[in-house]
Amino acid sequence: MTVQVRRPVEPEWERWRDLRLRMLADTPEAYAETLETARTLDEAEWRFRVRRTWLPGSFTVVGVEEAGGSADRWVGTMGAYTDPVEGVFLVSVFVDPAHRGGGLADRLLTEVLAWARTAPGASGMKLHVHERNVRAQAFYRRRGFVENGLRVPYVLDPTEEELEMELVFA
Template identity: 50%
Template sequence: MGRVDVVRATADDWAAMRDIRLEMLADTPLAYLETLATAQARTEPEWRERARQHTLPGSLVLGAVPLAADGTRTGRWVGTMSGYRRPDGVPCLASVYVAPAHRGSDLPRRLLAGVVVWARDEVGADRLLLEVHEHNPRARRFYEREGFVLTGGGTPYRLDPSTRDLEMALELPRP
């Protein structure tokens, strides 16, 4: 596991965004609101449009890109986190994934720090929300270590309404 750069994605990163999305859906299916089969069925134009939509103002996609010894970016993304604004303007953390080889490193915290800066400084928010599946204790423990707390809110999980996504919030104090 070498050095990794955290970058803000652009629409031109559509292939990297596609590859990491397919990897994350295969790794932790219950953490996301679509199935691997649905994602695999998308065409290249659909992936390009998805990337364009996810990188418009008001949204954020961060990618974790491995670096070669000389510092140039190389290889597939090894992590990602996204932020979006709900219709009421509240920023939310979504599409969180770190490849198994990078779990336990500082990469998840670095990605989260980028989303926090976006929510606080670009959106102007004083808190960041997320939803985590009730049967995803590894993710929930990470969020709790980073200061997120359960709000008591949540929604039925779209792919299995007999389970729930639990809402968590992180207060974003001004530096």
């Protein structure tokens, strides 16, 4: 099946929620939220989360496996936001296990980087990745990100760390 990369919209909040819950179940250490917390959120919060991806300084894409209308399945996502001090950050990265290794992560990142390169004042992009998430670290390195030496405590367990990686725009 064909996977299209596009922006999510608010009426799709249930698909956004379902994808987020799958993300948290699959790779819990990759996010600053627990599955248990996410399950308690109401419709208004999920709608807000989709809307905020369209706010100035934010950008998100989803990978949608097209099967026809309600049978479509969201199989990946990547987003970015601009921190007024730190610059552009890559966030909420996920590709469904059945779609890993097939190029979807590259397609999603290409779209996010294209947006980031046009962000006012952006000289690059940063990200935080859990110290044990070696698969993600390898992907980022392949795409030109390098560790910048900064390590930050993992927000859900301060005894663990996240590495900061960055890609400087040429």
